[in-house]
Amino acid sequence: MRILAYKRLLCGIATLGITAPVFSASAQDITKREAEGQNVATPADFDPASRTQETLLRLIDEGKNRNQTMAHLRYLCEEIGPRLTGSTRLERACHWAADRFRAFGLQNVALKPWGEIPVRFDRGECKGRIVTPVVREMEFTAKAWSVGTEGPKQGPVVREPQSPEELDSVADRLEGAWILRPAGAKPSIVVDRLNHAGIAGFISTATAEIVNTGGVKGVTQLKMADIPPIPTVTIRRSDYDAINSRIMDGEKIVVEFDLKHTLVEGPFPVYNTVAEIPGSTMPEEIVIISAHLDSWDGPGSQGTVDNGTGSAVTIEAARILTAIGAKPKRTIRFILWSGEEQGLLGSKAYVQQLTEVERKRISAVFVDDSGTNQQASLTCVEPMAAMLREAILPMNFAFPHAPIKLNVAPRMPRGGASDHSPFNAVGVPGFFWGKSGTAVYRHAWHTQNDRMDQAVPEYLTKNSTVSAIAALVLADANTLLPRAPVPAEENRRQELPTPGRPPQLDDPSNLDGD
Amino acid sequence: MRILAYKRLLCGIATLGITAPVFSASAQDITKREAEGQNVATPADFDPASRTQETLLRLIDEGKNRNQTMAHLRYLCEEIGPRLTGSTRLERACHWAADRFRAFGLQNVALKPWGEIPVRFDRGECKGRIVTPVVREMEFTAKAWSVGTEGPKQGPVVREPQSPEELDSVADRLEGAWILRPAGAKPSIVVDRLNHAGIAGFISTATAEIVNTGGVKGVTQLKMADIPPIPTVTIRRSDYDAINSRIMDGEKIVVEFDLKHTLVEGPFPVYNTVAEIPGSTMPEEIVIISAHLDSWDGPGSQGTVDNGTGSAVTIEAARILTAIGAKPKRTIRFILWSGEEQGLLGSKAYVQQLTEVERKRISAVFVDDSGTNQQASLTCVEPMAAMLREAILPMNFAFPHAPIKLNVAPRMPRGGASDHSPFNAVGVPGFFWGKSGTAVYRHAWHTQNDRMDQAVPEYLTKNSTVSAIAALVLADANTLLPRAPVPAEENRRQELPTPGRPPQLDDPSNLDGD
Missing domain, CATH: 3.50.30.30 (Glucose Oxidase; domain 1)
Structure with a gap:
């Protein structure tokens, strides 16, 4: 309640354009508060001196009060429809998303081919x-x-x-x-x-x-x-x-x-759709916000929770950041993968095309691919925890009723059938948003029920705002996100793409952060 | 809209206890307005001189603003449950209803045996x-x-x-x-x-x-x-x-x-539950407000729309009239029939027990037995139309958005498998409320779906208020309701009870007044 009242005050200040206080709790402070059952920021955490934090308050205002995730999602699911890899509708969705990115003012917008599908x-x-x-x-x-x-x-x-x-x-x-x-x-x-x-x-x-x-x-x-x-x-x-x-x-x-x-006999090229907010001082260093744009297409399905929601959240995170004129130090890159349902094909090919130097310059990759519930958790290893706690602080300030939890694990998740895993397999920190909420993902996932009636607007408002916060905090941090040790060679082999063997399920351990 | 604004004014006046204007449109006025597509009263219809009309305004206030139909219905359906003729639960319901009538201050409250059921x-x-x-x-x-x-x-x-x-x-x-x-x-x-x-x-x-x-x-x-x-x-x-x-x-x-x-082997007596507001000047003349209290009892059913709703409406009409201290000229008698589902047994026995003189002194019998939708129509013959239009005037004043229609037919309805028909068979005017609204009667009627979730509170508020108006206007009228000609002897025979042959359906022509 204390935070909530303070938040109203801050929102008022932000709306008036007055320089607002900022988030300055140390990682140690946050660890201690979590241990005491507290999850959120306190007024003492705010310091009126930081440019990033002033931007964050405007970001939160834009994300909470003028959110457009549902509009993106409706277009994707109702105007375009389900988006099978290699299909005409997916290609249309890629072009539509690229047009959106351009309209928002992003740069280096492109459909990047990652391979071919022999039959459309x-x-x-x-x-x-x-x-x-x-x-x-x-x-x-x-x-x-x-x-x-x-x-x-x-x-x-x-x-x-x-x-x-x-x-x-x-x-x-x-x-x-x-x-x-x-x-x-x-x-x-x-x-x-x-x-x-x-x-x-x-x-x-x-x-x-x-x-x-x-x-x-x-x-x-x-x-x-x-x-x-x-x-x-x-x-x-x-x-x-x-x-x-x-x-x-x-x-x-x-x-x-x-x-x-x-x-139709092809082959037809298939794409990842990419767009950037270039970094102002370290443009070669990258934070990636992503989701897969493709979906299954069985009768009834509109590809809503897998993964129209993550796609719309990614597009909206880009809109929010451009709407507030964010000028991050590092480049924020938005990627809408495809071929995910056929075995993470787009993200695996993307990782394979990166040089060792390019991989080292990716601070973190966030993947939203578990439906319409609200982002609720991230899993990391200890060296990353301090920086991620700083990122979570403004998220939980903005959405104090369902604070995001940081799970510190002995190692980064292996496997997990979504687009973060090819990155973790080569030592690039890949984060899959754990979620919680009232929606039952398995009711809709890969079924005839994956339709717009499943979408929960308030959760998607949160997810797009939180994704934008994650991007901005990491892009403005003093360093890249500290790395986990690169996994042993046998693990890396395990993660390489196996053409033609689609995963049977998303990893259930990834479906819910609680 | 004009009436609605006026109504608010009147409600305010009624609440303040000031003598309020009254309804004075002639039957001819109303016929003309109906012909012109107008259904409701106008301010010109109100005249501040009539005791009855002042009472009606207080009745409408009590019925609309302190209505308890849902409380009666919940007790009937959830505390007591379905009420098969001859069952322990029906007997409990008869005693409970009699207790309610006594608590409201009604007189001559009694469980009147109409026969026996050999096996409980x-x-x-x-x-x-x-x-x-x-x-x-x-x-x-x-x-x-x-x-x-x-x-x-x-x-x-x-x-x-x-x-x-x-x-x-x-x-x-x-x-x-x-x-x-x-x-x-x-x-x-x-x-x-x-x-x-x-x-x-x-x-x-x-x-x-x-x-x-x-x-x-x-x-x-x-x-x-x-x-x-x-x-x-x-x-x-x-x-x-x-x-x-x-x-x-x-x-x-x-x-x-x-x-x-x-x-359990009996026999067990079965009852109609009766209560009265005695007439102040013509107590031997009677207006009957009624519904059947019994129901079928199959698994799932709570006997809600057939006919917990009509029973609760009848009980609430009695409560409203006693709450406002109504002193009608004629006696208003409330009757909760039983044995209806086995062939109108309670009402048929009741009619058979009446002497010719007693039958002549019954002005009208109203039956509410078509579920949770709102009372929407009455069917009468021409000699009755003028008095019924006067009764409908304050009903439509109170509920202008769904005005009640009067259908003038060549003769009173014959048959119709509810408790009005034994009265019509002997020339006593029997009225079955036609209804309209969003509820689908046949979804619940005589099925496992006849449960409390079917009840629509706002319709039941209207129905109980309207039933009380019907009772009061006819009880205070200058004469008994003019009669239709007594049907020919063959029709009368057709309506006599046939023991052991329950009707297959309520008459669908009675289910909806529209």
Whole structure:
């Protein structure tokens, strides 16, 4: 409460343009307060002499009172839509983000190619429903880079035969049929014969009500000729039960799927979108604020929490810093990765392209990639703790009700399936924002539910403001962020990209800072 | 808007206890205004000379500003619960309502027996779930006056055999099994053998997600010995599909039902609950405000929209009138019927017990039995229209945004499965409130969804205030409400009670006045 009252005073001062007090608690002070259960700054921490701290107060005012993260997010998710790596929509998003950066006044704005995708996949509107004996929309998915239906395909449902004899008994019903694979079953031993029986496609089943969006494996090496010609959809469990139960009761079931999949042979270049606020005195030293712009694209998904939110936060952090005319000593570089969902491809390629000297000049890399909850924690090693505590001080001053925690670990996180890990693998400090809040990330993550209704505006206001603070404090610090020891050679090898093997999950240990 | 501003002025005057203006538009004025698309009173309608109209302003103030309908409803639905005719809970509700009437200061408060129910049915907490291979609560119902399970009964699910051969093939699996009847199927030809095979019970299926609550037929003649000894539950369609689909896939399904049904041999008397504000100058002439207090009692239901809402509105109308010290010329009688769900038994018996002279002295009977939406219309014949328009004038003055419409019909409604119809059948004007609003009556009516979350407080505030206005205006009118012609003898016969044949539905034509 004490801080809150003081904060109101400060906001008033900042708004009036009067030189305001600044944050001057020492790292030792903060450590002691944390040990005593205090997380936030006190009035004694503010000193009216620092240029950086005066800028921070204007930053907080801009971030809290004129925040535009939701506008960026709405454009990304509703105007552009989900953004599969290599797709037309992702390319449009890269250009849109670059235009935004330019409009804000950032410099060195560019789409930097990191590789090629041999086949472009663009997903149009997809529909699936039971037509007979009830009409019922289904929730379902189909993998990116798989074939569509070339128009609505209506047909009866036939349970997948499990033996040649079973197949013979239904052979006259296969033409145009959708083949229902029993829940939990693998493709039957007669699947090759089915593939040549004129069927409409296969229906498999999710274990529950969520259908996971994703893509075929090996997209960096994909050849058009290798793509199976028969579509497969995965429906949610309740839709499966409705169909399967009616088959049990001897009813004839007709379903219709319309999968508008467009596959175009490339190759197509893919990009990281980069923009900078150049440093005023040490422009060759860099702080990176980043998120991946690509997403999965299954029916229903708008790519909101993975990772429209992090992308919009990164764009807004850039806007806030340019809006207040920040002139940091070091360069602040904003990067929107792509290829993340296919195995951190954009960030891995970026790290590989850096020289040893360039890597040493990167102070820190921040990655926002865990959804709409509020940034709540960072994990570092002891040499970094003092500088990060100074950065956290104004964050917790601005948002005292949910203070950010610093976790000091014996070593920097290894692995963690997001874009910070390629940096940590080569000794560049990579930070993945831990989060906390009311949103349930796993409800939406990689599912049909990853839509705008999941976004929590007040958390995103905080995240963009906090990201801008992190950038500014580190860019104006006296030194680069002290390094952790470079990991042993075997760890580094483990982190190198493995083409065509996408990670199965974001590392759950990264999902929540609490 | 004009009226609204005037209303605020009037409320202020009413609150200050100053003699306020009154409603004096003629029926002709009102007819003309309605024809011109105007529904409400104008300032010119108010005349400071009438005792009744001054009372009406205080009534409106009490009804709008200190309304307690929701408190009555919460007690009825949450403290007492659903109120099956003949059950312990209904009897408790009758006594509670009588206590409320006495506490308000009403007179001649009594539980008036109208008949007997031979078997009391009290339903305790009932549960049903799939236990294996998933755990999943089910939504289901079981008929009132059917046997329960005598403790939780867990057992495998077996599809109902349809022939002696099929029965033989599953005979060793029947002991303790729940027999799943295929969706839409009637009992199979081997149902008698199943009844003697030691099964736990039968499972039948609703056509969709709503399960209809109800009871066995012929409860007024029911004998304990005639009640089938094997329980039957009806589950919603999605639960059926989940079970049936897994049987199709060869999985073993175990379910558990716990039906706490208590059946007690009677007979037990059943009551209409009656209370009066005696008339000051014509006490033998009566205006009746009423609703049925009984409800169905299936698992989930709290008897809220059918008809906790009408009951609470009736109780609150009594409270409002006594709170303002109304001294009507005629007697206002409040009646909470029971046995409505079994065929309007309480109201039919009440009408049968009235002498011809008593029937002639009833000015009008109002019935609120169509849920939580707001009272929106009345249907009458031409001779009644002028007096009812005078009653509607202050209603629409009090609630100008949703004015009540008067429908003038060639004859009074016949049929209509609620408690007004036995009155209309003998020529006593019976009015069923038509309603409009955002609530979807059929979502909750006679289903597991008939719960407190359905109640819309602002509508119930209006309904109780409007009901009190109707009572007061008619009780203070110069004459009884002019009568419609008595219907022909064949219509009267049609309306007489048919014991043991409950109506299938409330008359949909009565559900909404719009």
